Every structure is written in C-alpha cells, then in structure tokens.
Amino acid sequence: MGGGDDEIRTPAAFPQRQKARESVNIIKRCQRLGVGSGGFYIPGYRDGAKLNLRMMCLGKNWDPNSHSYGDTRPFDGAQPPNIPEEFKKIVKDAIQASNEFLKQNARAASAVEEVPPLSPDICLVNFYTSSGRLGLHQDKDETKPSLHKGLPVVLFSLGDTAEFLYGDVKDDDKASKVDLESGDVLIFGGNSRLIFHGVSRIKPKTAPKWLTDETNLRPGRLNLTFRQY
Numbered sequence: 001m002g003g004g005d006d007e008i009r010t011p012a013a014f015p016q017r018q019k020a021r022e023s024v025n026i027i028k029r030c031q032r033l034g035v036g037s038g039g040f041y042i043p044g045y046r047d048g049a050k051l052n053l054r055m056m057c058l059g060k061n062w063d064p065n066s067h068s069y070g071d072t073r074p075f076d077g078a079q080p081p082n083i084p085e086e087f088k089k090i091v092k093d094a095i096q097a098s099n100e101f102l103k104q105n106a107r108a109a110s111a112v113e114e115v116p117p118l119s120p121d122i123c124l125v126n127f128y129t130s131s132g133r134l135g136l137h138q139d140k141d142e143t144k145p146s147l148h149k150g151l152p153v154v155l156f157s158l159g160d161t162a163e164f165l166y167g168d169v170k171d172d173d174k175a176s177k178v179d180l181e182s183g184d185v186l187i188f189g190g191n192s193r194l195i196f197h198g199v200s201r202i203k204p205k206t207a208p209k210w211l212t213d214e215t216n217l218r219p220g221r222l223n224l225t226f227r228q229y
C-alpha cells in the first residue's frame with residue numbers, strides 16, 4: 001500500500017485518494033488534539049521496559065504503569081479527549097472492507113470467520129521517532145466480554161514505515177514480521193485477539209512526501225489503535 005504522488009492525482013484511483021484524504025485528516029486532527037489538554041506525553045514504563053514513544057489516549061485513559069483504564073490520567077488529572085466521530089467511521093469502514101476481503105478470498109467450502117463489529121471507546125495514539133520501538137505484548141486490559149468475543153483491535157499506521165512483529169509467543173526471534181506502510185490498516189480479532197505484537201523498528205524517511213508536505217508531520221510514525229473496553 002503506502003503512497004506515491006500518483007495516489008492522489010490519478011482520477012481513477014478513488015479508494016486511494018479517499019485513503020489519502022483520510023490520512024491527512026487523521027494526522028491533522030491528532031496534531032490539534034495532541035497539543036491540548038490530555039494531549040501527547042512521554043510515558044514511562046510498561047512491563048518494566050522504558051517506552052520509547054509519545055502517547056495520547058482518546059475516549060478512556062489507559063495507564064501503561066498499572067495496565068488499567070480510567071476516566072482521567074493519574075499524573076495530571078486530565079480527561080482524554082473524545083474519539084472524533086470521523087475516526088469511528090473510518091474504523092467501521094475498515095472492518096467492513098476487511099470482511100468483504102475475507103468473503104471474497106474464502107474457499108467456497110470453508111466457513112468464513114468474520115471480524116466482529118466494534119464500537120471503539122478507546123483509541124491509543126502513539127508517535128514514534130526513528131528510534132521509537134515497542135516490545136512484544138498482548139492487548140489484554142479490556143473487559144472479559146470484549147476479549148472473549150474477540151472484538152478486534154484496529155491499527156492505523158501513518159508516516160514512516162514500521163517493522164511490525166507478531167506471533168503466538170513473546171519471543172522476538174520467533175515472531176513474524178510485516179512492514180506497515182503509511183495508510184495501512186491492521187486488524188486482529190477473533191482467535192487472533194490476544195496475539196503478541198510490537199514494533200521493532202521505524203524505517204526513517206519512508207513517509208510519503210505528499211503526506212508530510214500537507215500535514216507537516218515530523219519525521220516518524222503516528223499509530224492509532226482502536227479497541228472496545
């Protein structure tokens with residue numbers, strides 16, 4: 001996926017142009033929210049490992065130290081901004097597109113596993129500079145019903161490409177790797193809901209130029225993770 005200049009100029013490339021516009025809107029919105037109350041901060045630790053990123057929560061606050069959710073952040077009492085409606089729409093569209101893809105690519109005889117619908121009430125926004133990374137972990141601080149139903153985690157990756165790791169066990173050497181380019185969406189739900197995942201590397205200078213020109217996004221990667229508590 002990703003994008004070159006052609007993606008926003010080719011008249012036939014409507015989905016890509018749509019995606020390009022969405023990318024710009026998401027970044028601009030996060031930039032505005034990020035400088036306000038409840039905006040970006042540098043979190044300390046998670047599972048004893050220093051977090052190498054900036055973070056902002058939308059909807060509810062998630063505290064990486066206690067691994068718990070709350071209405072305000074412990075260190076400054078700020079309330080996280082609401083998740084913008086346009087973000088929720090983008091999540092809904094992504095899940096629908098994913099289900100259409102699954103249906104089309106399923107073998108006629110086999111049952112198709114659908115990604116369950118999500119009403120996201122948490123969005124974690126992470127910004128990684130070129131030295132940013134995130135160790136392998138599971139997203140498992142949501143409620144039991146949310147986890148049992150396998151309600152999906154939906155990730156939007158913007159800016160520089162991330163080397164994303166995932167696997168059944170917490171072991172970097174055994175993990176599979178996929179490059180997430182700007183505009184890529186990754187969904188893990190159902191049986192994969194508790195997969196281990198992390199970011200091993202940000203690839204510098206890989207963000208599409210049109211995107212950084214239009215948004216002034218600083219060098220690095222912006223990632224949004226949506227979940228339902």
Ligand SMILES: O=C(O)CCC(=O)C(=O)O
Nearest residue numbers: 124126139155199223225
């Ligand atoms: O930045 C990413 O791709 C992953 C983010 C993530 O796993 C999380 O916030 O829990």
Ligand SMILES: [Fe+2]
Nearest residue numbers: 137138139197
């Ligand atoms: Fe995660």
